[in-house]
Amino acid sequence: MTKHISKLLAVVGLAVLALLIVAVLPLFAEAQEVPQSRSEMELSFAPLVKQTSPSVVNVYTQKRVTSRASPMEQFFSGGIAPRERVQNSLGSGVIVGADGVIVTNNHVVDGAESFRVVLSDRREFPAELVLADERTDLAVLKIDTEGAQLPTLPYADTRASEVGDLVLAIGNPFGIGQTVTSGILSATARTDVGISDYAFFLQTDAAVNPGNSGGALVNTKGELVGVNTAIFSRSGGSNGIGFAIPAEMVKRVVNAAINEGTFVRPWLGLAGQAVSYDIAKAQGLSRPIGVMVTEVYEDGPADRAGLRRGDLITDIDGREVFDEKGLKFLAAIKSPGETSELTLLRGGKSQTKTVKLAPPPGATEADVVLLDGATVFSGARVVELSPRLAEENGLDPFQKGSGIYVHSVLRRSVARNYFRPGDIIRSVNGVSTKSIMDLKAALKPETRSWNIELERNGRIIKGTVTL
Numbered sequence: 001m002t003k004h005i006s007k008l009l010a011v012v013g014l015a016v017l018a019l020l021i022v023a024v025l026p027l028f029a030e031a032q033e034v035p036q037s038r039s040e041m042e043l044s045f046a047p048l049v050k051q052t053s054p055s056v057v058n059v060y061t062q063k064r065v066t067s068r069a070s071p072m073e074q075f076f077s078g079g080i081a082p083r084e085r086v087q088n089s090l091g092s093g094v095i096v097g098a099d100g101v102i103v104t105n106n107h108v109v110d111g112a113e114s115f116r117v118v119l120s121d122r123r124e125f126p127a128e129l130v131l132a133d134e135r136t137d138l139a140v141l142k143i144d145t146e147g148a149q150l151p152t153l154p155y156a157d158t159r160a161s162e163v164g165d166l167v168l169a170i171g172n173p174f175g176i177g178q179t180v181t182s183g184i185l186s187a188t189a190r191t192d193v194g195i196s197d198y199a200f201f202l203q204t205d206a207a208v209n210p211g212n213s214g215g216a217l218v219n220t221k222g223e224l225v226g227v228n229t230a231i232f233s234r235s236g237g238s239n240g241i242g243f244a245i246p247a248e249m250v251k252r253v254v255n256a257a258i259n260e261g262t263f264v265r266p267w268l269g270l271a272g273q274a275v276s277y278d279i280a281k282a283q284g285l286s287r288p289i290g291v292m293v294t295e296v297y298e299d300g301p302a303d304r305a306g307l308r309r310g311d312l313i314t315d316i317d318g319r320e321v322f323d324e325k326g327l328k329f330l331a332a333i334k335s336p337g338e339t340s341e342l343t344l345l346r347g348g349k350s351q352t353k354t355v356k357l358a359p360p361p362g363a364t365e366a367d368v369v370l371l372d373g374a375t376v377f378s379g380a381r382v383v384e385l386s387p388r389l390a391e392e393n394g395l396d397p398f399q400k401g402s403g404i405y406v407h408s409v410l411r412r413s414v415a416r417n418y419f420r421p422g423d424i425i426r427s428v429n430g431v432s433t434k435s436i437m438d439l440k441a442a443l444k445p446e447t448r449s450w451n452i453e454l455e456r457n458g459r460i461i462k463g464t465v466t467l
Helices: 002-031 046-055 069-076 247-259 277-282 299-305 324-332 389-393 436-442
Strands: 056-067 084-096 103-104 114-118 123-133 138-143 166-171 179-190 201-204 218-219 223-229 241-244 270-274 291-297 314-318 337-344 348-357 381-385 405-410 423-429 449-456 459-466
Touching: 046 166, 046 179, 046 348, 056 103, 084 223, 084 247, 103 348, 114 138, 123 247, 138 247, 138 299, 138 423, 166 223, 201 223, 223 247, 241 247, 270 324, 291 299, 299 348, 314 324, 337 459, 405 436, 423 436
Parallel strands: none
Antiparallel strands: 056 084, 056 114, 084 103, 103 138, 114 123, 123 138, 166 179, 166 218, 179 201, 201 241, 218 223, 223 241, 270 291, 291 314, 314 337, 337 348, 381 405, 405 423, 423 449, 449 459
8 A cells, every 4th residue: 555655656746847847947948048030140230220320420620730841851941931731630420400410529620620521321511610619529510411301310318328238339430431339338427537527428348449539329229328539548449448428418519509509508606525435424324425515606506596515415407426527517418597406415404406507607708808008918818717717718616806817828929928828817016906907907007017926727926027
């Protein structure tokens, strides 16, 4: 009897094991599934490339440069006049307007006198420069399509982009022709790259090389994630670290170029510092995050919204921030007059402040004054320091009323012997120069000696000049 029971149990056990195998095998098969068709074996980016590459163009620029003969050439020729030659350069661009609006990098078009755009189908068009912005390293060109509609790339919302997303880089590396490389997003908010002061770059390991500048970084939906702008390299070739300007800033600059003709950056009217581990610990945070407010500009947007020194801003419009550059960038992708929501910690409690963005106030480069007369300042073009001027020239916007900014100096002028663009004149003959009127008052006709205090590259220089 016992033997029959043992055999029965063995049979039942085998049956249960067989059922388990039948149930589990499909799971293993699913996990290790091999391609079931030829089409699956031939999966590629080809359809995506066909969809997006017609919207990427080559940008050719020309400028005249003057070169002087070497001393030896001058000796044997009896003096050769300076020679003028045409310098050509090459970059890439992205069609973002069907009527011929193209975005590229500012450094691609910087200093050029003429522009030519070549489409992927080899059609060529002369182009007009609509806007160039050095601080974002973006420029907008326009070509006359004579009514023809061009293929465009839609802008991606990079808030949905994540590290690890597949991307394609399309451009013209080394001038060899349109090329596509693939990779992933390696990082989404690089602010310490040192390329521009509005730094908030996407990083990718897709091969990006010289000539790719201004080209497209696209996602698998065929959307423009960013404009390729720089590489990190010691050899000049791709090391798998490329940087792109996010689509939000690209869209903002393009819209400003088309609708306003100029790009005015809104500002928050505050200065801040990144949160260290010690500051985070003192604030009761589990990790360093946010920007600690160190200065609030009187009657600026932040001041009117009720922000104070010591507030810790953790995010803007729902996006985390870790330093002042990221904060400035996320504010600058909006237009003056729009609002941003700042989440901050004050006294350990979370608050939300609505800030209405505005242009920085004060004098601009349009207010530059040329000084003349029989003075040491003759030939200097100066302007009063203001938050707007400071923003335009990468200066500290909190230097309001603290000096006169030397915008430029005429060649072959008296001032050229003593002043350089970027100098800040603090006082003349013991009188603080907080305004142009103060400076002009110090330049009396009978005066022939000037005791000058100025700031140059962060250093205070004092001296007496006599004519």
